[in-house]
Amino acid sequence: MALAYDGAIQRVIDAFSRLPGIGPKGAQRIAFYILSAPQDEAQELAEAIAEVKEQVTFCDICGNVCESSPCPICADPRRDHTKICVVEEPKDVMSIERTREYRGTYHVLGGAINPMSNIGPADLNIPKLLERLKDAQVQEVILALDPNIEGEATTTYMSRLLSPLGITVTRLASGLPVGSDLEYADEITLGRALAGRREV
Amino acid sequence: MALAYDGAIQRVIDAFSRLPGIGPKGAQRIAFYILSAPQDEAQELAEAIAEVKEQVTFCDICGNVCESSPCPICADPRRDHTKICVVEEPKDVMSIERTREYRGTYHVLGGAINPMSNIGPADLNIPKLLERLKDAQVQEVILALDPNIEGEATTTYMSRLLSPLGITVTRLASGLPVGSDLEYADEITLGRALAGRREV
Numbered sequence: 077m078a079l080a081y082d083g084a085i086q087r088v089i090d091a092f093s094r095l096p097g098i099g100p101k102g103a104q105r106i107a108f109y110i111l112s113a114p115q116d117e118a119q120e121l122a123e124a125i126a127e128v129k130e131q132v133t134f135c136d137i138c139g140n141v142c143e144s145s146p147c148p149i150c151a152d153p154r155r156d157h158t159k160i161c162v163v164e165e166p167k168d169v170m171s172i173e174r175t176r177e178y179r180g181t182y183h184v185l186g187g188a189i190n191p192m193s194n195i196g197p198a199d200l201n202i203p204k205l206l207e208r209l210k211d212a213q214v215q216e217v218i219l220a221l222d223p224n225i226e227g228e229a230t231t232t233y234m235s236r237l238l239s240p241l242g243i244t245v246t247r248l249a250s251g252l253p254v255g256s257d258l259e260y261a262d263e264i265t266l267g268r269a270l271a272g273r274r275e276v
Numbered sequence: 277m278a279l280a281y282d283g284a285i286q287r288v289i290d291a292f293s294r295l296p297g298i299g300p301k302g303a304q305r306i307a308f309y310i311l312s313a314p315q316d317e318a319q320e321l322a323e324a325i326a327e328v329k330e331q332v333t334f335c336d337i338c339g340n341v342c343e344s345s346p347c348p349i350c351a352d353p354r355r356d357h358t359k360i361c362v363v364e365e366p367k368d369v370m371s372i373e374r375t376r377e378y379r380g381t382y383h384v385l386g387g388a389i390n391p392m393s394n395i396g397p398a399d400l401n402i403p404k405l406l407e408r409l410k411d412a413q414v415q416e417v418i419l420a421l422d423p424n425i426e427g428e429a430t431t432t433y434m435s436r437l438l439s440p441l442g443i444t445v446t447r448l449a450s451g452l453p454v455g456s457d458l459e460y461a462d463e464i465t466l467g468r469a470l471a472g473r474r475e476v
Binding site: 081084085092094095102104106108117120121122123124128129130131 | 281282283284285287290291292294295296297298304305306307308309311315317318319320321322323324325326330332341342343347348365366370
């Protein structure tokens with residue numbers, strides 16, 4: 077009884093099932109989509125996957141992913157090089173860029189301190205940040221780490237590490253998300269929003 | 277301002293976004309997963325996609341996807357070749373195989389009659405089914421189409437087409453799904469379950 081598909085179909089289903097956020101049903105749906113899609117669309121996908129591993133590298137300055145180091149942001153003289161925004165992952169850079177509120181540069185740590193997963197400060201891209209801070213041009217480091225336990229631990233560690241250097245160290249504001257209901261805010265978020273209240 | 281990723285990353289995100297069930301956030305997550313995954317896992321995925329288009333073909337007899345025609349089910353002498361189960365898509369074959377209740381053969385129509393999408397009987401794999409029915413060996417055709425409007429229309433069309441041939445034409449039972457609540461059954465399903473009641 078054939079409970080698995082014939083060779084190549086099952087292989088593509090298995091390969092897609094290993095990706096994050098795709099279950100066996102979703103992988104099956106994608107496999108049949110690819111089978112019925114035009115040849116060039118499938119080829120484009122296969123080539124994009126192969127190319128991304130070959131062509132993508134990390135910026136020597138900020139640690140962000142890019143095609144050639146330094147990355148376009150670090151190389152851009154119109155960016156404000158007196159500010160460095162420290163984030164966990166490359167995708168966080170994109171999130172901040174989308175706000176269109178920030179014109180400075182970035183530094184990607186490549187994760188956050190997480191004793192449960194055995195990730196300590198030594199595993200993060202911190203030495204290169206300290207290197208960058210020797211440049212007298214830098215005036216402010218903005219810690220934009222995830223507002224969870226690991227992010228908080230990293231923020232605390234980084235602020236202790238950086239404060240002796242005489243550079244302004246800031247962090248993102250905690251508070252109520254825009255568009256949310258006060259009623260549904262958790263007490264920690266509401267407490268932070270209260271502590272960080274501003275005159276209007 | 278960099279609102280898109282550098283070349284290769286954005287290309288892989290775009291390629292994944294086009295797949296069914298994957299949105300831009302999911303595609304981004306997959307792209308970074310691939311970037312951090314071992315080289316051979318990414319290569320396996322790229323090769324599986326390329327191979328599935330090259331190697332997969334359709335069975336000349338039943339229309340199911342397979343690596344060589346006839347497919348393993350049509351070629352298997354231990355299967356009951358007096359029964360043909362008619363389904364819409366190759367994935368429906370797998371669903372029925374998983375029940376382990378059916379030992380006959382299949383016929384994949386490649387869709388259902390859908391006037392809204394301009395799919396008529398002429399677009400379905402019906403001529404080959406009629407060809408197969410000329411074989412005196414076939415005694416029963418089981419219509420296992422989706423229990424929705426398109427599937428019902430196709431069932432009606434097929435049963436009218438096949439009944440003059442003197443072959444038993446059956447369809448899957450409609451009724452309450454196992455494990456469900458009577459209270460939450462819709463009236464059409466409950467009506468069908470009542471009409472199809474069996475002595476215990």
